[in-house]
Amino acid sequence: MSTRVQQLCSVRSCQEVAENTFLLRFISQEIASSAEPGQFVNILASGNGAGVLLRRPFSISRVEKDILEILFHAIGPGTKLLSRKLPGNRIDVIGPLGQSFHGNAEFDTAFIVAGGIGVAPFPFLTDELLKRGKRIETFVGYRTAGQAFTSNLQHLHLATDDGSGGFHGTVIQLLESSFVQDHSGKIKIFGCGPTVMLKALGEFARRKQVCCELSLEGQMACGFGICQGCAVERADDDGQYALVCKDGPVFQSTEVNL
Amino acid sequence: MSTRVQQLCSVRSCQEVAENTFLLRFISQEIASSAEPGQFVNILASGNGAGVLLRRPFSISRVEKDILEILFHAIGPGTKLLSRKLPGNRIDVIGPLGQSFHGNAEFDTAFIVAGGIGVAPFPFLTDELLKRGKRIETFVGYRTAGQAFTSNLQHLHLATDDGSGGFHGTVIQLLESSFVQDHSGKIKIFGCGPTVMLKALGEFARRKQVCCELSLEGQMACGFGICQGCAVERADDDGQYALVCKDGPVFQSTEVNL
Amino acid sequence: MNSLTSADRIKTSFTLRGVEFKNRVFVASGTFGYGDEVRDLVDVTRLGGIITKSLSWKPRAGNPPPRIVETASGMLNSIGLANIGVHAFIKDKLPYLRTLDVCVVVNIAASSLEEFCDVLGLLEEQEGITGYEINVSCPNVREGGMSFGTDCTMMSEITSKLRKLTEKPLIIKLTPNVTHISEFARAAELAGADAISVINTLVGMAVDIKKRKPKLSTVTGGLSGPAIKPVALAKVYEVAKSVSIPVFGIGGIASVEDAVEFFLVGAAAVQIGTLNFVDPSISVKIADGLEQYARENKISDIGTLVGALDADVTFSVLQSWL
Amino acid sequence: MNSLTSADRIKTSFTLRGVEFKNRVFVASGTFGYGDEVRDLVDVTRLGGIITKSLSWKPRAGNPPPRIVETASGMLNSIGLANIGVHAFIKDKLPYLRTLDVCVVVNIAASSLEEFCDVLGLLEEQEGITGYEINVSCPNVREGGMSFGTDCTMMSEITSKLRKLTEKPLIIKLTPNVTHISEFARAAELAGADAISVINTLVGMAVDIKKRKPKLSTVTGGLSGPAIKPVALAKVYEVAKSVSIPVFGIGGIASVEDAVEFFLVGAAAVQIGTLNFVDPSISVKIADGLEQYARENKISDIGTLVGALDADVTFSVLQSWL
């Protein structure tokens, strides 16, 4: 496990990079040096606990030297507070947390599949996979083209629900239509997005008999393994639960029941 | 009664004008045109109710055309949120509220006596009294000189608890020492500040047989007369209460038991 | 469900003991005075009804200050049921209220069974009163100050006595500070109540650590506001499941979404309390917003939301394993 | 009072049944795991003690997700007392805890009287346990799932049975969801408890209006956090006035000032719960901050704050006139 820390980190920048989508960059030597793709940070959006009580978890979207990036939708009070951070503001961050993607295993081509803001962890994973000399095909689905933010992704295949950009349909439909069966032995899928999408993706991977890792979300109170809030049902072990924050957020698609 | 309104008002400026003392200026044609000195506004510090639930009351410190000024200490969550407002931010304001000072009555000289941030309503009152051709002597007491913000006050007499500026002692001691008995018939005192100070001031006025109006504070939930929270004991009527927000905040010193 | 256009009328009204209320949004007792104080800021005729400050036989001056403390997402009050008394209400407030096209529910609080009956009896002789809400969260002076609201027998007795005195809607407002609120609700239903209001404030406290004194003159007070919304929802859910008369849901309601939560758990109508202090027109905004919500969600009658929660109640045992 | 310099030692410790606790700040059950999960982030040896997650005889998987909802200044949980069971605790957690210089209070939850006795009995045979906290907010399966914590007789019976099994500090943790919590506290004292913990979570609920479903799988859950602090203070005040054994104050504590409020109303020690999730080192910060506070206020023993509230209790009747 990488060494997690709790730190007051200085915000470097915070910008709206797509429709209601913000890229926040902050500085942490410690977190940056030990973070791995798929891990997340847990951020206190309001310094004094006023407004939102609990921390908010975000995938680490990219790491550049001592700067970490998170990419998020401003959907509720916590993310709205975060979206208003200014350079120099300090945010209380715990990280890196959770289990990372396994980019090392036996495969040549990575199929990255993201739904909406589920794209967040993949710029970081892409950097890592490129270092390891993997081929990458990236499938990203959005409701509408205005939400797309796809910088630092490789070989992009875009789908939109409303057809305003790329393939008209879901990202899973796009994946189905472009998946070449004979690659399958050397392919690994990495998925992140809404639970319905991940369910479909897990099912797809099972059908195609491809190894597949999914990054899940869950209702978290602590993010570091003490509250037992973020339970997800294990597939193997009837009625047993794994913790998204500690055993995940990255799971083998066969490990959990979504 | 002046017509009170509830409005989203645009902030014009917000500056720290003395130690932890902020001057916030906002625009409201309606409130500005009907406000009288001594009245207050009730402001929602956080737009979405996050952080602080109830409104915060502030004396109207000055009115210039359609601009209202409030002067406040950033002491808790509400005032801290307000102190961070930027030009163009919108704040939800109800006002003008409460009863004003009576600057019209039979007197030549006004003795304005303020403790700390209790100075807030007096620039407005000063403007009004000058219009009516009154002489004004202003006594202001602070803990320390760095807190002093005394612009738009007339014939200033300063006291500080720590002697760092002006008279070394309380503003009431300063008043005692400079009060000329033979003025008394034509003098009226206007006081605002901490309750202990107002108590002493009321007592002083009684001894000198001078008419005295005090602007009180009280724990307010609504500020407009429905919650019954801001009760202050009436002096005349045993066990009866007046409402600071509706019957006050300005009272004759003889009207209430502090 | 048929698709609604913006021109279609949403049914917002509901009926209680033959009385039709315009809509399901009310202002809660003690948080809107007698309905006249903020007439310049709010158009109360757009509400389902006004519930007055609790009235007693004689005026009550209320508790000494401080009476108010803000807490995290809530507030404590110990107003002490300060009110002008039923006579002044009839003389000074009712005539104005009668000129308005709005339902007026008079809330009554008393310190004896007789006082409850006297106040309601006198009000029965007046024109312009739609119904009564009975605040049982007050001490019975005969029984050493024991609250009526925490004694099921006393509460039933008040209900049945008052039932005999009026044919108008009679609403019993319960305190949440009991182990099983549904016992009280069932007893009130049995004793003839037409509806149950849930909840009054939770007992709470705050301390001024500098002075080492309670922040309220009365040591403890009543907690209200968004902080208590989860507790209120659980109590409304419990009560709505256990009685067949309508329930008024109260507690921390601040938005249309909050109101919908209360409808879904079983409230037939909602009352807005503390939030009136923050925004005096919040109740009208919620009433209007509900229509908008219904339109957007293709609901032709707000009443179809009532109790429409899809809940698996088999978890009742697990649930206690918090 | 003599003036203290920064060099003077403040007395922070206190004693319960002969056991000395370093200071009066604990982490509450269920909010700090078994004391080992966040050893990298917090130095638990600076606390008065760790209170473990509730342990039962067999491991419990807990309730289905979702188990957590954030509410205004609070949160609801329905973890379902997910725990590793007493055997795994003894095997996997206790050895590590024994290496630390910190008091370990094991919290026990069970679904029958026998299970309570079995768990405590087994723990009695182990080294390194300072005392027990008994969570009675769980259902008695024999009695149709009725909570032990809302039945005074059952609660007393558990207490006296467990008292016979141990000479270590025995703390009974009460639920606030009852009409008169002091009755339960007095009964526990009579049955041999060494201390009372107040409060566990309030029953609450939240609704997802889009799905029209409860936000928790178990419909209702337990409300905790700053939202409940006023309720907790009132309950601690009520309990502390009615028993002569120490009280652990719990509920929404987020700062040194909050802890002082609890001491003043009568808590001999405090437990930090929900705020551990927000800031895992909050309890240590509060323990340190209390020393600082004592120094600044020239208090040589934190214990002198306990019950030092200057409250006029003659308002007990007025008080109910909320």
Ligand SMILES: Cc1cc2nc3c(=O)[nH]c(=O)nc-3n(C[C@H](O)[C@H](O)[C@H](O)COP(=O)(O)OP(=O)(O)OC[C@H]3O[C@@H](n4cnc5c(N)ncnc54)[C@H](O)[C@@H]3O)c2cc1C
């Ligand atoms: C491990 C992990 C990594 C995440 N990474 C990212 C990321 O990189 N970028 C990003 O934008 N978001 C991410 N999320 C989700 C993010 O944490 C939530 O969007 C955020 O907490 C919402 O906070 P809020 O206060 O703005 O909204 P809230 O008011 O808390 O929620 C607003 C709405 O979103 C729903 N919601 C809140 N949290 C979640 C959740 N965890 N899953 C599904 N629905 C939720 C609520 O039910 C509500 O309807 C991640 C979550 C987890 C658990």
Ligand SMILES: Cc1cc2nc3c(=O)[nH]c(=O)nc-3n(C[C@H](O)[C@H](O)[C@H](O)COP(=O)(O)OP(=O)(O)OC[C@H]3O[C@@H](n4cnc5c(N)ncnc54)[C@H](O)[C@@H]3O)c2cc1C
């Ligand atoms: C009619 C009226 C006019 C006022 N005018 C001004 C003004 O012009 N300038 C100004 O700076 N302040 C004024 N105040 C006081 C101001 O309203 C409070 O300072 C403010 O509400 C504090 O909010 P907060 O959230 O920052 O602090 P809170 O957390 O609410 O309070 C911080 C500390 O201040 C104390 N406090 C809060 N409100 C009051 C109060 N009303 N009286 C005494 N102590 C209080 C609290 O007990 C606490 O210790 C006025 C109050 C009233 C009733």
Ligand SMILES: Cc1cc2nc3c(=O)[nH]c(=O)nc-3n(C[C@H](O)[C@H](O)[C@H](O)COP(=O)(O)O)c2cc1C
């Ligand atoms: C200042 C104040 C005064 C109140 N007075 C009364 C009252 O006189 N009678 C009554 O039945 N309830 C009274 N209540 C309780 C409210 O009607 C309501 O039940 C409670 O506040 C919960 O709703 P809320 O969270 O929306 O405020 C009062 C509440 C507050 C805050």
Ligand SMILES: Cc1cc2nc3c(=O)[nH]c(=O)nc-3n(C[C@H](O)[C@H](O)[C@H](O)COP(=O)(O)O)c2cc1C
């Ligand atoms: C997620 C969570 C799990 C909890 N688990 C337990 C438990 O296992 N046993 C117990 O006695 N109390 C449990 N509690 C209750 C807390 O110990 C505490 O009494 C309550 O949360 C109030 O304190 P707080 O407001 O500081 O959180 C739990 C609370 C939370 C939030």
Ligand code: FES
């Ligand atoms: S979020 Fe607390 S254990 Fe996972």
Ligand code: FES
């Ligand atoms: S503050 Fe509500 S009546 Fe005065």
